[in-house]
Amino acid sequence: MQHRIVKKQYNSKLCFICGLKNGSGLQASFYETEGGELIATFTPSDEHQSYPGRLHGGIASAILDETIGRAILVGREEEIWGITIDLSLSYKKPIPLGVELKVVGRITEENSRFFHGTGEIVLPGGEVAVTGKGKYLKAPLDKIADFDRDAQEWAVVASERDPEIIDI
Numbered sequence: 001m002q003h004r005i006v007k008k009q010y011n012s013k014l015c016f017i018c019g020l021k022n023g024s025g026l027q028a029s030f031y032e033t034e035g036g037e038l039i040a041t042f043t044p045s046d047e048h049q050s051y052p053g054r055l056h057g058g059i060a061s062a063i064l065d066e067t068i069g070r071a072i073l074v075g076r077e078e079e080i081w082g083i084t085i086d087l088s089l090s091y092k093k094p095i096p097l098g099v100e101l102k103v104v105g106r107i108t109e110e111n112s113r114f115f116h117g118t119g120e121i122v123l124p125g126g127e128v129a130v131t132g133k134g135k136y137l138k139a140p141l142d143k144i145a146d147f148d149r150d151a152q153e154w155a156v157v158a159s160e161r162d163p164e165i166i167d168i
């Protein structure tokens with residue numbers, strides 16, 4: 001299925017998932033789709049392995065967590081921040097290293113205090129490797145972290161690799 005991309009989301013400096021200067025991290029990119037979902041793209045390296053050649057399950061959990069947690073921002077002008085309070089996953093296929101993976105996230109339920117979402121990590125051939133669902137407590141950013149946007153390099157960083165369409 002083809003997903004038309006309508007917006008790229010912010011990256012940060014040091015977040016393990018989206019920090020562009022975290023040399024050990026995934027340096028993932030996040031794209032909002034016309035259909036109201038969020039798609040993350042990333043390419044895991046040898047540092048992210050569990051058994052040789054296989055992505056660590058904790059890292060798979062982390063990218064799903066952030067993709068679902070960021071899906072609350074899709075299509076909104078205002079920022080809503082979430083703190084993960086419950087996350088469960090089902091690991092269905094091993095995830096290889098050194099290939100680009102896609103992670104899809106969406107919001108399934110929301111009220112004034114919480115939001116819930118689901119997501120999946122998709123292999124290059126289109127098979128779903130991991131599914132997840134999470135519950136997040138909404139909170140103002142200044143209650144979550146001491147966050148200086150400039151110091152954290154919180155910005156949309158355009159790349160020539162940014163796609164207009166993602167095929168999954």
Ligand SMILES: CCCCCCCCCCCCCCCC(=O)SCCNC(=O)CCNC(=O)[C@H](O)C(C)(C)COP(=O)(O)OP(=O)(O)OC[C@H]1O[C@@H](n2cnc3c(N)ncnc32)[C@H](O)[C@@H]1OP(=O)(O)O
Pocket residue numbers: 012015018065066067068069070082083084085086135137145146147152
């Ligand atoms: C700086 C640069 C950054 C840039 C980069 C960022 C990138 C953009 C990221 C965006 C994407 C985010 C995705 C990653 C987000 C994390 O990684 S967050 C980190 C992981 N999570 C945590 O550290 C949370 C740890 N837990 C806590 O701090 C505390 O439990 C909390 C969440 C503050 C709540 O504690 P509390 O205030 O004492 O509240 P409590 O009364 O226990 O619970 C409040 C309500 O939540 C419910 N609840 C609490 N825990 C649970 C649970 N486990 N299950 C179900 N319900 C629960 C309670 O039932 C209660 O509901 P009500 O009965 O009131 O209706």
